[in-house]
Amino acid sequence: MLKFTKQGIYCPQADVYIDPWEPVERAIITHGHSDHARWGMQYYLCHRHTAPILRLRLGPDITIQTLDYEEVIAINGLRISLHPAGHIIGSAQVRLEYRGEVWVVSGDYKWTDDGVSTPYEPVPCHHFVTESTFGLPIYRFPDPAAVFSDINTWWSQNATTGMNTVLLGYALGKSQTILHHLDTSVGPIFLHGAVANVNAALATIGYDFPGAYLAADMDRHTLKGAAIVAPPSAFGSPWLKKLAPYRIALCSGWMQLRGTRRRKGVDRGFVLSDHSDWQQLNRAVIATGAEHVYVTHGYEGQFAQWLRERYGLRASEVHLQGAAIEEDEP
Numbered sequence: 001m002l003k004f005t006k007q008g009i010y011c012p013q014a015d016v017y018i019d020p021w022e023p024v025e026r027a028i029i030t031h032g033h034s035d036h037a038r039w040g041m042q043y044y045l046c047h048r049h050t051a052p053i054l055r056l057r058l059g060p061d062i063t064i065q066t067l068d069y070e071e072v073i074a075i076n077g078l079r080i081s082l083h084p085a086g087h088i089i090g091s092a093q094v095r096l097e098y099r100g101e102v103w104v105v106s107g108d109y110k111w112t113d114d115g116v117s118t119p120y121e122p123v124p125c126h127h128f129v130t131e132s133t134f135g136l137p138i139y140r141f142p143d144p145a146a147v148f149s150d151i152n153t154w155w156s157q158n159a160t161t162g163m164n165t166v167l168l169g170y171a172l173g174k175s176q177t178i179l180h181h182l183d184t185s186v187g188p189i190f191l192h193g194a195v196a197n198v199n200a201a202l203a204t205i206g207y208d209f210p211g212a213y214l215a216a217d218m219d220r221h222t223l224k225g226a227a228i229v230a231p232p233s234a235f236g237s238p239w240l241k242k243l244a245p246y247r248i249a250l251c252s253g254w255m256q257l258r259g260t261r262r263r264k265g266v267d268r269g270f271v272l273s274d275h276s277d278w279q280q281l282n283r284a285v286i287a288t289g290a291e292h293v294y295v296t297h298g299y300e301g302q303f304a305q306w307l308r309e310r311y312g313l314r315a316s317e318v319h320l321q322g323a324a325i326e327e328d329e330p
Contacts, residue, residue, distance in 0.1 A: 001013065001096060001098055001101060001103050001127070002018075002096070002103055002105070002127070002129070004294075004318050004320065006022070007020050007021070007022045007024055008020030008021055008022070008024070008027075008320070009105060009129065009320075011078065011096060013075070013076055013077070013078045013098055014026075014075040014076055014078045014080065014096075015075075016028055016045075016075070016080075018030065018094050018105050019036040019037070019105075019107065020038065020041065021035075021038055021320075022038075022040075023038075023039075023040030023041060024041055024042075025041070025042045025043065026041070026042065026043045026045070027041040027043070027044055027045070028045045028046070028080070028094050029044055029045065029046040029050060029054065030046075030085065030091060030092050030093070030094060030105070030106075030107025030108070031046075031050055031085065031087055031088055031090060031091035031092065031107055031108065032050050032053030032054060032057065032088070032090065032172055033088070033108070033170075033172060033173070034057070036107060036108070037050075037053075037054055037057065037058065038058075039058050039059070041062075042063065043063050043064075043065065044062060044063065044064045044065070045064070045065045045066075045067065045080075046064065046066060046067075046082075046090070046092070047066065047067060047068070047069065047082050047090045047091070047092045048066035048067065048068060048090070048205070049089050049090030049202075049205055050066075050089075050090035050091070050092070051064050051066050051090075052201040052202065052204050052205055053089075053090065053172060053198070053201055053202075055201070056197060056198070056201040067081070067082050068082075069081075069082055069083055069084055069092070069118065070082075070083060077098060077099070078096060078097070078098045079095075079096070079097040079098070080094065080095070080096055081094075081095045082094060082095070083095055083104075083121055083123045084117075084118040084119060084120055084121045085106065085107050085108065085109040085110070085117075085120055086109055086110040086111065086112070086113070086114070086117050086118065086119050086120030086121075087107065087108040087109050087110050087117065087120075087173065087274050087275070088117055088170075088172060088173030088176075088274055089116060089117050089173070089176065089202060089207065090117075091107060091108065091109070091117060092107065093105065093106050093107060093109065093123055094107070095123050095125070101126055101127075102124070102125040102126050102127070103125060103126070103127040103128075103129070104123045104125040104127070104128050104129065104288060104290070105129040106128065106129060106130045106131055106284075107131070108131050108133070108274070108275060108297070109131065109275070109276060109284065110273070110274050110275055110276050110280070111276050111280035111283060111284060112141075112144055112276075112280070114144065114177045114180075114274075115177070115180050115181065116176050116177050116180050117177075120276075120284070122284055122287035122288050123288060124288055124289050125288050125289070125290050126290055126291065126292060127290055127292040127293075127294070128285060128288045128290035128292070128293050128294070129293075129294045129296060129318070130281065130284065130285055130293060130294070130295055130296070130303075131275070131295075131296055131297040131298060132281065132295050132296065132297060132298035132299045132300055132302075132303040133253075133275045133297055133298040133299075134253055134256075134273065134275050134276065134277050134278060134281070134298065134299075135278065135281055135295070135298050135299035135300075135302060135303035135306075136278060136299050136302060136303075137278050138256065138257070138278070139253065139256055139277045139278045140256075140277050140278055140279060141253065141256065141271055141272075141273055141277040142271055144272065147270050147271060147272050148181035150270065151167065151178070151181070151182070151249070151251075151270055152181075152182065152183040152186065154247075154249070154268060155182070155183070155186050155187070155227050156183070156186045158225070158246075158247050159186055159187045159224075159225030159226075160225075162224060162225065162245065163225070163245050163246055163247050164223050164224070164225065164226050164227075164228060164243055164244075164245065164246035164247075165225075165226070165227045165228065165246065165247055165248075165249070166227075166228045166230060166240065166243060166246050166247070166248040166249070167227060167228070167229050167230070167248075167249055167251060168230055168231065168232045168234065168235060168248065168249065168250045168251060168266070169229065169231070169232070169250075169251040169252070169272070170231060170232075170274070171192070171194035171195045171197075171198050171231045172198050173274045174251055174252075174272065174274060175191075175195045175198065175199075175229050175231070176198070176199070176202070176207070176209055177272070177274070178229055178251060178272075179199075179209040179210055179211055179229060180209065182210065182227055184210050186225075186227070187224075187225040187226050187227060188212075188222070188223070188225075188226045188227075189210050189211040189212070189226065189227050189228075189229070190211060190212055190213070190214040190218075190223065190226055190227070190228045190229075191211040191212065191213050191214060191228070191229055191230075192214065192228070192229065192230035192231060192234055192239070193213060193214075194230075194231050194233075194234075195211070195229050195230065195231065196211075196212075196213035196214075199211070211229060214228060216239075220242065220243070223243065228243060228246070232250065232252075235248070235250075235264075235265075235266070247267040247268070248266045248267050248268075249266055249267060249268035249269065249270055250264055250266045250268075250269050250270070251269075251270045251272040252269070252270075252271075252272065252273065253271065253272070253273025253274075253275060253277070255269035255270060255271045255272075256271050281303065285307060285311075285313070286311065290313070291313060291314055292313070292314045292315075293307055293313050293314070293315040293316075294315075294316055294317075294318045295307070295315060295316070295317050295318065296317075296318045296319075296320050297320065300317035300318065300319060301317045303315075303317075304316055304317040
């Protein structure tokens, strides 16, 4: 039913691509990160909560059709529906059914509930296309609730010494999760412009996150003890240097690896990811009941081999041309 082509994952029956990386006529977009949602498509189909992000990033005049989760449309006898992926707000798995055969393309997904995104739901299928960003046994993430508690404790400690706290995470996805769990009683919260723009787009569909845009001419005396949420690209920038004195942390799944925090040059590293870890990837694959698994975006070869040897699945690695590390850091 699906083909892996140089333009992207293609469904001939509906003449539609899923997360294509080259311009095509019709595209189904799993979520708004730049390695999955690209400019140049004539028509976009996505979850309704992804639409304002696509317009923010790709232009207000793009043509978008939206669906709710589990809403079905039919094209040439093919039934298409979107299902929660838990990765970020609006993220979706794509389910395609034709003559009793079911394929599911996961996009990026996270099994744990972050309190912001619609939680991941496994979708039974015959063929499952899965990501493998953290598809090695070394990636076993801690309980997110404990991580958020550590972040708030660290912020409070910094605030008592007059230090600002800078938290680096994706402008789309990670930042909203961080903001949702910050203890607003500790101090004021401010946002890098990239985060503020995403929040403003999400506000049009009813999301409300704490924090005010940090204007360039803002009196820095008002920042004493504040938490400032910014994308990783802000690290080392002139914008960041104006926020001193501060301590800085990177929130990322890569913080699982020893030495990563030191190499990144930050004060703290919090293991916080919008992806599934090793155990969750295994759990998700088995929960689908799929006998055919196609592994993309990450440790394709290693994870596919594991699925073959451990579970006896027909698993193969698929190296997608446009696959990349999304945004700045996962």
